[in-house]
Every structure is written in structure tokens, then in C-alpha cells.
Amino acid sequence: MRVAAKADGSVLISREPSAMLGVRRILRGGGGVLLCLHRTAQYLYPSGPERVLARSLSRTPYSSRAALKLRTRLGVTVLVGAGFLGAWWWVEQEKQQLRRRQRVEQLRTVALGQGTFSLVDHTGRRRTKQDFLGRWVLLYFGFTHCPDICPDELDKLSAVVSALDRDPDLPRLQPLFITVDPERDDVSALARYVRDFHPRLVGLTGTPEEVQHAGRDFRVYASAGPKDEDGDYIVDHSVLLYLVSPDGLFLDYYNRTKSPEQVADSIRNHIRNHVPL
């Protein structure tokens, strides 16, 4: 509140705007703190003639003043140390985020799974890539006559999907199995095969051209071996689990060395950090 005398003898009483009042209070408070700090500094580190006077007039004995100094220095050191640790931890977090973003960018430039596919599922229904948009997809290429690798990988795939199913906050993953052996793996063969794994597993097959097109989209290597007397053969193929986002973009891949827990953790991370296009 300000009081002023006007030219005609009357008194003008005006109130300062409240913002200015707040600023003044802060400045007064800040000034007070600075003054307090200054006085403390003067007491702790007296300079010049004050030093001699302070020493002779001082009532605290030398050893306890040294202890006070030590405690202060220790306190300051711990605070500074904590500050550094905090800063380091924050920088680590930022670095990890950057690394994750760079990996997604790298995978995006590799641009796997950009195309579309049109295949027939194990119930005989035609499915295209569009049908799976909006779902998180975990995809595996294999064949039903596979000795041990495909059953192991499909067991791993089922374990990952079941683990993620247990979390009610996560969206339900769609496991897919695409054959690299369309000559032998028709609809009924696939139906018999996928029964042994996760109930939501969908098997996909088609003509050799359709299957090749889908495989090429993910740069899958597949090469049929020599046939024996029974006409049986083994198809050599790349062994990977592919993660596709609801936007239909390839996000990550997992090889044989990854355990179900590692794959599930990675997928949980991707889901949490997913930014829809």
C-alpha cells in the first residue's frame, strides 16, 4: 500500500498490484538469505583484522571449530557427490533412450515387412497383412517336417505369448507361423501342426509364389535340401522371431539365443514405448 500527497492537499492511497507485492517479498526474503549467508561466511572465514579479533573473542575452542569445519566440508562433499551421481544416472537414462531410438531407426531403414502378403490360414480362410493391422504380431517362418528347431521355436513363441497374456494391461499378441515349404504344408497339414502350440497361433500357407513373396518381404532365407527315397527333405531356413507393430512395421527380431523371458521383456518395452504413426 502506498500513500502519497496530491497537489490539492488530498491524500492518495493506492494499493500495489499483488504481483509486485509477491516480487518484493521474494526479494526481501532472498536478501535476507544472502545476508544470513554473508554473516555465516564472515563467521566461518573471517578476513583481515576481524580474524585476530574473532579468534581472541571467540568462545568456541579450536578443536570443536575444526570439527564444525570438517562436518561442513563433509556435508558439502556428500551433496556434491550425490549431485554428480544424479547427473550421471540421468545421462545414462538419456543414453539408453537414444540407443533404443537409434535401433528402431536402423530397423526402419532396413524396412523389413513393408509389403503386403496374401496367404491362406489353417482354417482355409484367406488372410492378408491388412487383417493383422492393429495387433502386435510375433511371426515365425518354418515348416511342419522340421526335426527340432521349429517345434522349439514355436514352444518359445507360445511361452512368450502366454507370459504376456498374463498381464491384463498389455494388448493380446497375435502369433503367426508362415511355412517355407508350401509344397507339403497345405491347410490340413498346418491345422494338424498348430494344434500343438498356443491356441491363438495362426498358420499361413499358399501357392509357392505367395509364400515366396511373404518370405522375401522379411528377407527370409529358405532352401529345400535333397529329396530321399521317401521324397522327404529338410528345408534349411533362417531361424528368427519377428515382431511387427500394430502399424504393420517391423520393429525387432529375436534369434535362437534369446530366452522366452528376454523376448517377453523386449516386447513389453516396445509396447510401452510405442508411438502410433
Next chain:
Amino acid sequence: MAAPNSEQRKACWDARDLLWRCLDDNSDRMQPCQLFQGDFEAKCPAQWVKYFTKRRDFLKYKEKMETEGFTPAKGPQMKINGIHPEVAVQFV
């Protein structure tokens, strides 16, 4: 010929495991393990027998590499008639 189902796969893998355990116990001699070999060949498709046999050979080879080590193959030697290569270059 239909692909083996879950039970048939498991039967084949168990037969293979028994055979491999027998071979491990008898330092890879086939003679005492003939019964297991017969059972393995009966329970698994022919392609799988070939595949698992090759796989065992590979695993044994890998084990040998890891325990006994190996000498890397020598690369091409740069020597011409015993003369030092730099000196051997002649301008005609």
C-alpha cells in the same frame, strides 16, 4: 507322408537321447549301441536320422575344437627362390 505329430516327435527325440547317451557312455563305439540305433531309426523319419547324425558329428567336432584347440591353416608364403620379395623385383 504326413509330418510327425507331437507324440511322434517326442518319441523320436527320446530315442535319439537314449542313443546319444549310450554313445557317450561307450566313447562313440557303435557296437554296444546297436539296439538303440535300431530303435532310433524306427521311430524317426529317415531325413531326421540323417539330420541328427550330422548334428551329433558337428557337436563332437565343436567340443574337440573347444578342448584341444586347433592350428590355423598357413596362408600363402611370399618367397621367390629364397630371395627376399622386395629384392626379387627386377626391372628389365
